[in-house]
Amino acid sequence: xxxxxxxxxxxxxxxxxxxxxxxxxxxxxxxxxxxxxxxxxxxxxxxxxxxxxxxxxxxxxxxxxxxxxxxxxxxxxxxxxxxxxxxxxxxxxxxxxxxxxxxxxxxxxxxxxxxxxxxx
Numbered sequence: 001x002x003x004x005x006x007x008x009x010x011x012x013x014x015x016x017x018x019x020x021x022x023x024x025x026x027x028x029x030x031x032x033x034x035x036x037x038x039x040x041x042x043x044x045x046x047x048x049x050x051x052x053x054x055x056x057x058x059x060x061x062x063x064x065x066x067x068x069x070x071x072x073x074x075x076x077x078x079x080x081x082x083x084x085x086x087x088x089x090x091x092x093x094x095x096x097x098x099x100x101x102x103x104x105x106x107x108x109x110x111x112x113x114x115x116x117x118x119x120x
Contacts, residue, residue, distance in 0.1 A: 006031045006038065006097040008090070017096045017108040026117060033090035033097075040087040046097070047083070050104040054082050057106060059094045 005021060005028040007014035021028055038046070047054055055074055059065055070092075074082065086092055098105040103116055 003028045004031060004097075004099040005029065006033050006093075006099065007095050008033050011095060013108050014096045017098075017113070020108070020110060020113065024114075024117065028098075033093060033095055037090035038087060038093060038097075040083055043083050043086050043093075046099060046104045049099075049102070050106060052104075052106060054079055057086055057094055058082075059092055062091055064089060064091045 003026065005018065007018065007030065009015070009032060018030075043057070047057065050056075058070065058074070060071070065071075070085075077085070094106050096108055098113060098116070100116065105112055105116055
């Protein structure tokens with residue numbers, strides 16, 4: 001199974017996730033989210049595949065999220081507005097993302113990743 005691993009290489013959580021993928025011999029295509037930001041179409045598809053609320057795709061601990069005061073602005077935004085905002089800058093997107101044929105994992109939780117990989 002080939003998955004797409006979308007990360008920010010300087011992020012320690014992303015580094016842990018990459019190490020986990022390597023240790024578990026998971027074949028992946030690495031994509032730097034800062035250099036290759038997800039498109040609006042990709043984000044829409046991933047959101048649908050994930051089954052998660054769209055707010056889970058935001059990097060709430062990021063400097064950009066905080067400087068834009070998104071904690072207070074997101075509740076009033078439409079889904080389209082949120083998707084366009086996420087597509088505008090990869091640093092707003094929670095990472096890492098693991099994109100498979102049947103699912104999308106947002107953030108790194110080893111137990112969730114293990115379950116998803118075993119299921120596919």
